Structure formats: structure tokens, C-alpha cells
Amino acid sequence: MIFQFGIPTKTLFGVGQLNHLHEQMMPGKKALLILSNGISAKKYGYLNRTEKELHLAGVETVLFDQIEPNPTKTTVMMGAAVARQEKCDFLVALGGGSCIDASKAIAVMATNKGDLWDYIQNGTGKRQPIAVNPLPIIAITTTAGTGSETDAGGVITNTETNEKTPIKSPLLFPKLAIIDPELMLTVPPKYTAYQGFDALFHNIEGYLSCKANLMSEMIALEAVDQISTWLPVAVQDGSNIEARERVAFGNYLGGLEMCTSSNMSEHSLEHALTAYHQELPHGAGLIMLSKAYFTYMIEHHVCDERFVALAKKMGRTDAEKPEEFIIALEELKEKCDVSDLKMSDYGIVPDEFPKMAANAKSAMAFLFEGDRMELKEEDCVNILNAAYQ
Incomplete structure (x- = not known):
């Protein structure tokens, strides 16, 4: 009967909930918007809707649309560099599990030195603690598959070592998750x-x-x-x-x-x-x-x-x-x-x-x-x- 239940993510669930994003307390003033390298979020208007909601909330946005399926360490490090260069103070992941997983790794590397694998606790990871709090994350899922919008880990692939393993920490629970089935209607x-x-x-x-x-x-x-x-x-x-x-x-x-x-x-x-x-x-x-x-x-x-x-x-x-x-x-x-x-x-x-x-x-x-x-x-x-x- 022993269990722990401590999931701090506020979740907006249901049809039309993306429309309420602008009403929520934002964790910062400038967001790095993290998307896949595909076209669906742009084609079906999900990106425009999200940007509009963030702008209504007074948030400036920068786009990083390079996340591949089964996201890699290389792409994560690129995203973290953009977040630092643009002085973003939080992240918005718009997409499926790959985008949300990648956002957690980007959140760590935007505020911490070195390489992502320094903070991986498995395989060839160097098992260092996360020294500086990661950037806060808002997760807006457009798929129904991973549950990553309300958990504390993100799976990343290291193509140099052929390892696929998570970056995990209670610090990586998204601050806010939006699960709006309207955004899933176009999934093949x-x-x-x-x-x-x-x-x-x-x-x-x-x-x-x-x-x-x-x-x-x-x-x-x-x-x-x-x-x-x-x-x-x-x-x-x-x-x-x-x-x-x-x-x-x-x-x-x-x-x-x-x-x-x-x-x-x-x-x-x-x-x-x-x-x-x-x-x-x-x-x-x-x-x-x-x-x-x-x-x-x-x-x-x-x-x-x-x-x-x-x-x-x-x-x-x-x-x-x-x-x-x-x-x-x-x-x-x-x-x-x-x-x-x-x-x-x-x-x-x-x-x-x-x-x-x-x-x-x-x-x-x-x-x-x-x-x-x-x-x-x-x-x-x-x-x-x-x-x-």
C-alpha cells in the first residue's frame, strides 16, 4: 500500500483548453518555443494559436523548430545554446513526446555548464547533480502517447554511444500542462x-x-x-x-x-x-x-x-x-x-x-x-x- 504522489504540474485538460493559456500565470517573460522539425504544428495553426496566447499574456517568443523523433543530444545542445543566446527565461514545448522530452534536457543545459551527458545517471553518463535550477517548462501536447507533459523525465539519444536514456529530476516537472484533444485531431x-x-x-x-x-x-x-x-x-x-x-x-x-x-x-x-x-x-x-x-x-x-x-x-x-x-x-x-x-x-x-x-x-x-x-x-x-x- 506504500506509495508517493507528488506531481506538481498544473494541468488544463479537455477540448478548447489551449484557449485558456493566456489566463495562466507565466513563469517568465520570454519563451523559447520548442517544436519538431515537421510541419503539422504550423500547417494546422497550432503554432499561431500558441504564439497568440503567449503574446496576450505579455510573453515574447523565440522559435526553435529542430526537434527530431527520438531527439538527440546534439539537437538538445543546439536548443540550449539558442535559449541562452536569446536570454529566454522559460520554455514552451508544443508537440508530442519528443518535443516535451527534449525541452526537459534543454531546460537543464540552458542553465548548467558542460554536456548533457554530465547529468545523465545511467550508462556512460557522468552522474553529476544538476547544479542550477533548469528553466521552467510549459508543455502543450499535440499527441496522446508519452505522458511526458506531467512527469519528471525526458528520454534523449546519444548518437555517439548509441544510448537512449532519460534525464530525470523532480526539477523537470512542467509548471503547466495543456492537454487539448483538439490539437490531436490531425494525427494520422x-x-x-x-x-x-x-x-x-x-x-x-x-x-x-x-x-x-x-x-x-x-x-x-x-x-x-x-x-x-x-x-x-x-x-x-x-x-x-x-x-x-x-x-x-x-x-x-x-x-x-x-x-x-x-x-x-x-x-x-x-x-x-x-x-x-x-x-x-x-x-x-x-x-x-x-x-x-x-x-x-x-x-x-x-x-x-x-x-x-x-x-x-x-x-x-x-x-x-x-x-x-x-x-x-x-x-x-x-x-x-x-x-x-x-x-x-x-x-x-x-x-x-x-x-x-x-x-x-x-x-x-x-x-x-x-x-x-x-x-x-x-x-x-x-x-x-x-x-x-
Whole structure:
């Protein structure tokens, strides 16, 4: 029953909430607006709307629109240099999980000396404490996938060492989060599915984790119910605002879940995939791994009753065996048109699996602490091989 719940982020949730940004207390006078290197925020007017709201609040803005999917340390250091040069005193991340994750790293490096990897606590990171408070962050999410708008970490890739791991600190909770489903209406079906499954797995892993507790279980089961029910609707009809809002709520709960419980090594394994293959969308990688990963857990009977409970939340209301979770998971993939994803389509080959397993056990070692059974490197290789197509 022991848990900690201390999430300081003020959240505006619901349709039209971006329109209330100008009414909020701003953490500064000049903001670095952080966007992806894509076109959607500009094309669909989200950037103009955000700038208008900030200007109404008396905030000057500078644009940094260079964030790539699976953001890199190099780009983070560029963003931090712009923030310092322009004398920005806070950040506004407008976009998906990559933008929000990158903003947390930029926030640290805009105020601290050296290299981002000086402050990374895993892998080859130098594990230094953050000496100077990072810049405050406002997170405006345009996707429903990562929950990063209300948690204290951001995952960054170091292309020099092929490590993908988070910068984490209670100092990195955004001051304000806006979760407005109107901003998600234009996400294409494929990416709606990838992002939705990422949110789903945050909650599933949190529920299965050995760090689960009454608070995290309550959060996770509600989120799994919402996402399993509404994600297929959002994928098939992206204009369905209720479906978008429900999936966004499940994603928001996933952020809370990561703060009250923990992800598991499924996320470590996926981050190792994208550390070497940056073009692989994170959610797609998780989908590829999921059947083999959770089947391995079920075969070892680590928590049969929890898998049964998840199966019931995912639509198999009469479930009695843990294997029915896998059936429910595969049915959901079919409904969302993501059942045929293959690692080989992204250039991944089995010869890479030993180094990927070692990478997962180093760069993202801490998530293995959430597992209910020990996974050695050879177990990780076996799971990767079982997932390979």
C-alpha cells in the first residue's frame, strides 16, 4: 500500500483548453518555443494559436523548430545554446513526446555548464547533480502517447554511444500542462495507434511492475479500460473528438502511472532498438516487442492474476487464464491496423540483438528493477528473437 504522489504540474485538460493559456500565470517573460522539425504544428495553426496566447499574456517568443523523433543530444545542445543566446527565461514545448522530452534536457543545459551527458545517471553518463535550477517548462501536447507533459523525465539519444536514456529530476516537472484533444485531431491513423499503444504499455507495465501499489493500480486499470475501448475508434475516425479525449485521458493517466509505479524492461528493450535505429517510432517498437515480451512473463507465471485482470479490462470480461491477455492484446492490434509490424522493415537484424540486450541492461538498467523476475542478457536476446519478423 506504500506509495508517493507528488506531481506538481498544473494541468488544463479537455477540448478548447489551449484557449485558456493566456489566463495562466507565466513563469517568465520570454519563451523559447520548442517544436519538431515537421510541419503539422504550423500547417494546422497550432503554432499561431500558441504564439497568440503567449503574446496576450505579455510573453515574447523565440522559435526553435529542430526537434527530431527520438531527439538527440546534439539537437538538445543546439536548443540550449539558442535559449541562452536569446536570454529566454522559460520554455514552451508544443508537440508530442519528443518535443516535451527534449525541452526537459534543454531546460537543464540552458542553465548548467558542460554536456548533457554530465547529468545523465545511467550508462556512460557522468552522474553529476544538476547544479542550477533548469528553466521552467510549459508543455502543450499535440499527441496522446508519452505522458511526458506531467512527469519528471525526458528520454534523449546519444548518437555517439548509441544510448537512449532519460534525464530525470523532480526539477523537470512542467509548471503547466495543456492537454487539448483538439490539437490531436490531425494525427494520422498510424501514428494515433503507435502513440496510443505507448500510453497503453505505460499503464500495463505500471500495473504489472513489482512497484505497483493501490494508487498506481487504480490509475492503470482505468487507463487500460479507456485506451482499449477508444483507441480503435480514434484510429478509424480521427475526427471523433470523444475518442480523442478518452485516449488523451488514458495517456494523461499513464504519466501519473510512471510517477506512482514504474515502467518495466519492455521499455528498456525498445529504447535499445531505437538507439540503433532512430527512424523506428517508439510506439511501433513497443508493439513489435509486446507479444513476445508479455508471453515470456506469462510462461514464467510471474503474476497470473494481474494478466487476467488486464484481459478483463481489455474486453475479455470472462477471462480466467493469463494467456487471454495476449489474445486481447492481439485483438486490439488488429482493430488498430498494427498487427503486421516487422523489425525487418526498419533494417533491424538478429545479429544486433546481443548488443541491444547489453545496451538495454546498461543505458536503461533501472527499469529492470520494476520487473517481477530477473531478466538476464540472454533472456533479453531470446525475447528479441521471438519478436523478430
